[in-house]
Amino acid sequence: MSIFVDKNTRVLVQGITGREGQFHARQCIAYGTQVVAGVTPGKGGQDMDGVPVFNSVKDAVREAKANCSLIFVPPPFAADAIMEAADGGVDVIVAITEGIPVLDMMKVKKYMKDKTARLIGPNCPGIITPGEAKIGIMPGPIHKPGGPIGVVSRSGTLTYEVVHQLTQQGIGQTTCIGIGGDPVNGTNFIDCLDAFNKDDTTKGIVMVGEIGGTAEEEAAQFIKENVKKPVVGFIAGLTAPPGRRMGHAGAIISGSSGTAQGKVAAMKDVGIHVCEDLGRLGELCAKVF
C-alpha cells in the first residue's frame, strides 16, 4: 500500500522534450515508473525513447490513458501547464518547476478548487512509492521499498538525507512526498498526514519542515486531534536570520512568525518526537518506530 501513487499510476511528462524533462523522464522510466506519454505543444507526433509526445494534456489522457502529470515546464509557463493538466483530466499533478511567481500560484490555487486533481508542489522533488513508482527528481536507489514509514517534507535534498538515514537503519518507506518550498503550494502537510494516517501499511510518519509560514504549527494541531501513529519531526533553519529568504521562496521569518523555535515548540507540545540533531535522525527513528 501507499498514498497517492503506485505501480498502476500512468504518468505523462509535460516538457518531456526539454533538457530537464528528458533527463528525468528517462530516470523515472529506468526506475520502473509507467511513463506513457509526453506533452510538448507543437511537437505532437514525435516520440522520446519510444514514449509518444502529444500537443496537449487532453490528447495524452485520451490516447495514452495517463492519470498523472509530471511537470518540468519553465516558470513563465508553469502556471498555465498546471491548469491545463487539471483541466485535462489527470488525478495527480506533480510540479517540479522552481520559481513560479507567487501571484500565478495564488490564481492556480483558486482555479484548482473546482477541480478534482491533486497538485503536489511546485518547487518540489516529487513523490515516490519505493519499488513501484518514482514521479520526480529524487535519486531512486536511496529508498527502501515496503514501508512501514511515510515521509513528508518541504525540502528536496534534505528529504534525501532523511530517507537515506532511514534506509541505513533498515527502515523502509511506504511513500515519500516533497510538498515543495514555495509559499503557495498544492497538497499540504495535513493532506499527507491524513492520507498516511488512513493507510494501513504506514505505521509511522517522518515530517520535515522549515522556517516560514505556519504550516507546521497547523500540522501539529492536526496530529494532536487525529493521528494515532508515531510522528518524528525535524525543522530546518534554527540559525536562519529573520527577514532573509533562505533559498526557498517560502523560507523566510517575518517578524516573530515562522521561526524554527516556534515550530519545534508547537511540535513538541503535541507529542511529536522532534529531532534536534539531523545527524542522529535515523537513530531516533529506529528508537521510535
Added chain:
Amino acid sequence: MKIHEYQAKELFRKFDIPVPQGSPASSVDEAVNIAKTLGGYPVVVKAQIHAGGRGKGGGVKLAKSEDEAKQIAGEILGMTLVTHQTGPEGKEVKKLLVEQGLDIAKELYFSILPDRATAKVVIMVSEAGGMDIEKVADETPEKIIKVYIDPLLGIQGYHIREVCFGLNMSPAAMKAFTPMLRNFYKMFMAYDCSLVEINPLVVTGDEKVIALDAKVNFDDSALFRHKDIVEYRDLDEEDPLEVEASQYNLNYINLDGNVGNMVNGAGLAMATMDIIKLAGAEPANFLDVGGGASAEMVENGFRIILSDPNVRGILINIFGGILRCDVLAEGVVQAAKKTGIKVPVVVRMEGTNVEKGRQILADSGLNLTTAVDLKDAANKVAELVK
C-alpha cells in the same frame, strides 16, 4: 527585490496614486533647487536607503527655510545612517528625496501583501499610522483590519468600503481614497509586488489622501516579466558577495560566523548551518549551489566563500542525487587548485557515485578532510576552527 522610496513614488504617479510633490537629489545644490520649486516651506528632506527606521536614525528632517534645507541636505547626504534594519555598520546615504511639507490631519497605516495561508491578497490597514506595525499587531491586534481579496475575482466595492469604514474615514476622504485603493491593487497585481506598505498614509486638512511614505517590494520570481523594475535595482544597497553570487545563479547569504559552507538544496543548507551551530561553531554563510549544480558552480561558490575574510574553515555537504559526487569532487579539486585554499576543508558526500568522488578527492593530493556522515563532518569542522 527592494526599491527606493523615490522610485516607488515614481511608480505610484504612473498609477495616479497621490504622493507629495518632490524629486530625488544627489547633491546639496540639487536638493536646494528642488526645495525652491515646491511652493514654500517647510519641505522634508529624506535619506534614500532601503532600510526602514530612517526617521529615528536622523535620516528624515523638516526644513523651514532655504538655508535650513541647504544645511540639512548637507548633513544627511553622505552620512552613515544607522537604523534597526541596517545593522551597526550603517549605510551611506547617496541620494535624498526632497518633498513639500503637508498639513497632516490624520496618519494611517496601509499595506497590501500576498497571504500564503489563504492564497489571497490581503489589504491591512490601521488607524495607528506612523507607528511600528509589528508592535501594534502584538499589543493591540484589534486595531488592525484585514480585508482578503480572491486574486481571480479582484477588488470589489465592498472590499473598499470595509477598508474605508474600518479607518473611520469621512465621506470626503472616502471619496478621494476609493479610486486610490483600486489603483494600489491594480499596481500590486500588474507588477507582482510582494509588499506595498505606506506608513503613514495621510489625510490632509483639506481631506485629501496622500501616500507620504512608500515601500514596495517585488517577487523575485516574477522579475522576468518586469524589465522596467529590474532597472531600479541599486547594487549599492546589496552585499557585494551576494551580488556576485547572484551572477552565477548561486543562492548565497552572508552571515557572521567563521565556518563557510556549501550545500546542494536550500533545506539541507539550512539544516547544515544548524548542525554547525550544534557542534559549537557559527556558520559564515548560507550557500545553496542547487540540485543540478555543475563543477563550475562549485568553483564559483568556493571563491565567494573564501572572499569572506572571517572564514576559517569550510564544510562541504553534498547529497548527490542530480549532482553526482564525482562531478562535485572534480569541482572541489579544480577550485582548490585555482584559488589556493588556505583554510581547512571538510567534505561530506553521499549519494550517486560517492566512491568515485571520494577517490578523486583522495588522489588530488590536497589537504581535504573526509567525513563519514553529517555529524562527523560538523564536529570535525568545528574542531578545526577552534
